[in-house]
Amino acid sequence: MSNPSPLSAASYAARINFVIELAERLHAYGTTAQRLEGAISAVAQQLRLECEPWSNPTGMILTFSDPQRPPGDSDTTRVIRLPPGENDLYRLAETDRIAEDVVAGRLGLAEAHAQMSALDKPPTWRSRAMQVLAYGLAATAIAGVLRLPWLDIAVAGANGLLIGLFVQVSEAQPRFKEPLEAVAAMFAASVTLLIAAYVAPLNQNTVIIASLIVLLPGMALTNAVNELTSQHLVSGTARFAGALTTVLKLAIGTVIALYLAQMVGLDAQVRASRPQPEWVEWAALVVASFAFAVLFRANRRDYPKVMAAAASGYLISRFGGQAFGSPAGIFLAALLLTAAGNAYARWWNRPGAIIRVPGIIMLVPGSASLRGFLTLIQQQDIDAGQAALLAVLNILLALVAGLLFGNLLLPARRNL
Template structure:
């Protein structure tokens, strides 16, 4: 292999790594995928991926003669549709459908903003997500309606803030302040609703529950730098959201005092069989939010229903920790089986299944109870319980990967 070919191949690997990071893939999966890609391209590569930096190190034969590239990057959101496309290109190269030059051309022709769904469909998905989440924690229909309506405004603000470097670092604070103001005003106007729950539900797309689980999982797998960085970033995001909501509700409560006790008598209630339909709607909305192809929606829905049903049954019979462990184990084995059967990234199904399990909202409720001394759902939520739930999820995922490993790196 001559020097020009070597440089071209390493440049391509770096471009793939940065694109996978922009898709929201976890650090271990990115590093494993790039090592597999290097093996296909017959170069040696070592990688260190963190939420804010990416180090690429390449060599041909002599490890002392290395080509090093260091990139400063920003934490990213999830675009599982693009991740699937990138993985499919590498699969086509591995099966000799494309040569290296054709793969490079196809990869660089990809549109970073490509989406299977329009903005208005994504806005609807945010609303459905908030309504579904609120419905899982309340029986009052007005809570769901208020959360869904406010979430549409939150989506609009998120779209505006995402295009501004000045606003992006504080977008969590802005949207939670606006959500808090809107919910408090509605409460003052006489709408029967649980204001703290409505605020939480309207910003649920920003709650870093999955990020916290991924961070602990990476720490457990000894990716200490990346895992610790993600853990701190997720905790800071959670604090931004809570402080913003506290400011929004607090300011309006001073100007327009809220009414006293929260009463449900005489208001329209949700039916008792609400739970499973809401999980279905929640899963389908996540399919749009993560830009997953409609063709894979059934797989994602199956992962969500399996994980939620298992966790719900086990929690009622064995305790919350055991329920989360078994739910994560089922989702992990199902997603790895999906990857082995379809030759697609396990992350697509795994992310969907975990979302309905991760207790990010529990961490938010702990902050609320610590600061205000109140419990928004009328039950005690302790940090010990939330932390134990996170650890149970991580252990379930680790055992699932050990018992039924995925042949796919992503």
């Protein structure tokens, strides 16, 4: 193998292109604004560039200059339009490794570009099938964690599988991506209502929410408030608006199904029953942890860490909530998992997101936000809707407080 070219031999344009590609990939793999900007600034400094990044959920502005030239002589600005990113822990970790190797001089810019390009290979049929299966497993597991009856669990799981198929279709048909959430919610609600009318009563709203669990924007809501508290006001506001729009689309699809059922005289039987023994909850937690490891596209060697983080977040919040109240349990879980993610990044020199992101996924308020909208629309009762939406606010506040104090408890040495 040939030795990499030293950074001192790399041209100004080549260094800029590397930072731009790095920024685009970190954005695509779900990095929040404050962490992306911090990582890009650190890498640019190592490459002897002055960089002023500005990131939002749908694009970036990157301004570069060469500190060795007179001010204004080498200024370069790039405006980049990007789709919202999605969590991809494997590609995030690989991109972080490549950037570390470049900065340490173990890898030249041309070799780094080649390795990054290799990450863009299209998903295999097996990985697509695993994603669809993970949607079904996540829905089944959440219904199990809630100790719903077996029929409710089966309906949620079947809905989750078919929603996973919808997601795969939307990736091949971009026109279907925009109404995806509304169509998926309408489908899940329709199947649930038909089963409740002709087979047996169901926990209607809970089954619908469990079916849609992976589409709920709880992580986006949490990231939005976290960005706002970090003074990234534009990015946080835009992300919050996007998350709210997703909840609205899910609520619209569900309400359309409810109105259609009412118009045709469908008499869906609703019950409130959670008869399962405790072991079902623990088994479902293991399945949910595995499903989220697949959905976050973690490297197989990281599955045990991702699953342990997801299960730990839920268990800490559950037992902490029993001892000190639900908000305190969520705060404690977020604090400990954030500190654990920072410790992992500090001592293993890998992205803390591998621990942090799955650790808080079971805490995010996506299901509570959708339940609040459904309660408001179904009951036409402002007080009932306000109570549900206030619960969302309490979860968000506890979660963001845990993230902030977790970073204070053990500061991160690395932005990712």
